[in-house]
Amino acid sequence: MRVALFVSCVNDALFPRTGRSVVAVLERLGHEVVFEPAQTCCGQMHWTTGYHREAEGLARRFCEVFAGHDAIVTPSASCAATVRNAYPRLVGGDPPPVHEFTEFLTDVLGVTDVGAVFPHRVAYQPTCHSLRALGLGDRPLRLLREVRGMELADLDRAEECCGFGGTFAVKNADVSVAMVADKVRHLRDTGADVVCAVDTSCLTHIGGALSRLRSGVRTVHLAEILAGAGS
Structure with missing residues (x-):
């Protein structure tokens, strides 16, 4: 195709x-x-x-x-x-x-196993647009479960917004920071060393908070995991 x-x-x-x-x-x-x-x-x-x-x-x-x-x-x-x-x-x-x-x-394409290898413990953050606007459901998770060597962590309150929301993070900075603090706390509780999502915009927001905490947790787009990138 x-x-x-x-x-x-x-x-x-x-x-x-x-x-x-x-x-x-x-x-x-x-x-x-x-x-x-x-x-x-x-x-x-x-x-x-x-x-x-x-x-x-x-x-x-x-x-x-x-x-x-x-x-x-x-x-x-x-x-x-x-x-x-x-x-x-x-x-x-x-x-x-x-x-x-x-x-x-x-x-x-009807594919879930793309031949990926990613030897890390990963937490998946479903973004608001993927959940509510597109209705992706468990499609990303189905793909992640087929990745060899990867351990998929359970994320508590996964469907809550990370607080980015485009210009929301600028216009409502205090609320946005409080929301991402909650999200990061739940992410760190998973013990994951990598956080992935299907929107780099949300990952930028989450990654910034994780970096300020010097958590050692990385953010990568789900496509990078499926490509076997970022070992």
Whole structure:
């Protein structure tokens, strides 16, 4: 299958390893991955903060850049949710065929074992967009359970928000810090040495709190684990 990668602006600018990991997994499974160099932001930040005119322009550009692709994959649940849920209101019609990475593997390719090896104790943090906007459910967990050498830790109150919420963390900093403190406490209780999720934005927030505590716990995108990266 020929798959277009929408890497997302956050990953492109700050976490390129995440995008490379998606490519590595898909190519390992025998699929061709193409990258449209004209891609930019999906407009999520603009949409969620009320700048709908600006979001519409980015949405139309996204549709033009990815026109003709039957499958678009992104390692960002929040961006996938924006395209799927906001674009019909912004530009009308059916949204582009964007799939979050784990749902593409499980639902489209019908794969849970991607041949990954990751010898660590890992806690999975389900992000709000993945749970509530996309309804990913246990898809990420099904993939993680097939990773060789990995011990999957149980995270108490996993479905509670980490406190990031995009601009929420800026506009409501005190509340955001209190929320991530609760999240980090539960994560450290798992004894995991790695925390993973399907949104690097949330991992940035959690990782910052873990770093300030000098916890020694790393954050990695789930795609990196499936690629066998970061041993």
